Amino acid sequence: QVQLLQSGAEVKKPGASVKVSCKASGYTFSSYYMHWVRQSPGQGLEWVGIINPTGGTTVYAQKFQGRVTMTRDTSTSTVYMDLSSLRSEDTAVYYCAKSKDGFNPRFGMDVWGQGTPVTVS
Amino acid sequence: EIVLTQSPGTLSLSPGETATLSCRASQSISSRYLVWYQQKPGQAPRPLIFGASSRATGIPDRFSGSGSGTDFTLTISRLEPEDFAVYYCQQYGDSLLTFGGGTKVEIK
Numbered sequence: 001q002v003q004l005l006q007s008g009a010e011v012k013k014p015g016a017s018v019k020v021s022c023k024a025s026g027y028t029f030s031s032y033y034m035h036w037v038r039q040s041p042g043q044g045l046e047w048v049g050i051i052n053p054t055g056g057t058t059v060y061a062q063k064f065q066g067r068v069t070m071t072r073d074t075s076t077s078t079v080y081m082d083l084s085s086l087r088s089e090d091t092a093v094y095y096c097a098k099s100k101d102g103f104n105p106r107f108g109m110d111v112w113g114q115g116t117p118v119t120v121s
Numbered sequence: 122e123i124v125l126t127q128s129p130g131t132l133s134l135s136p137g138e139t140a141t142l143s144c145r146a147s148q149s150i151s152s153r154y155l156v157w158y159q160q161k162p163g164q165a166p167r168p169l170i171f172g173a174s175s176r177a178t179g180i181p182d183r184f185s186g187s188g189s190g191t192d193f194t195l196t197i198s199r200l201e202p203e204d205f206a207v208y209y210c211q212q213y214g215d216s217l218l219t220f221g222g223g224t225k226v227e228i229k
Contacts (some may be wrong), residue, residue, distance in 0.1 A: 050218070
């Protein structure tokens with residue numbers, strides 16, 4: 001079955017960077033966009049950005065531009081999200097989520113990873 | 122940026138009752154790109170409804186979605202104990218994806 005397995009919890013100091021991985025299985029990795037979404041403690045969902053695993057093209061939410069980098073490794077079916085210049089407000093659970101449609105990422109996300117807690121302190 | 126406003130913030134209901142959740146967009150959006158998710162504490166969100174009205178795989182028919190333009194509704198009929206959770210709407214337009222602030226459905 002389709003699964004997204006994320007890396008484990010991270011604790012970082014302010015100003016540092018964090019890199020979260022998301023390994024996909026059970027489907028053709030390069031055929032579906034991958035989103036990243038975060039959720040601060042007790043808060044709602046916030047979109048970070050999206051990567052096209054085929055060409056590696058990305059779109060980032062304006063709030064994160066300049067601090068976030070999304071990459072992929074097609075040989076291991078893994079996508080990565082790197083967030084730099086961390087501050088306490090970046091403390092959150094970070095999720096990867098597969099796009100529902102292979103050609104159009106606008107139809108939503110049908111499979112989510114288990115989440116990676118990132119604590120900045 | 123398209124803002125999605127969900128109401129009410131919290132809905133207190135008893136099992137067996139019907140929940141009606143609203144999601145209002147700051148400008149007209151394509152219903153094709155309106156999605157509803159359910160999230161329980163400590164879990165990742167789960168998709169419920171795609172394209173405003175199509176249930177995701179495995180979602181029971183007591184969940185239904187409707188709406189167009191700027192006004193969308195998620196209806197949960199005959200609430201079951203496992204339906205008490207937080208619900209989010211989401212849209213993706215002009216290369217920017219946004220979520221509503223969520224509606225918590227709690228046991229009265």
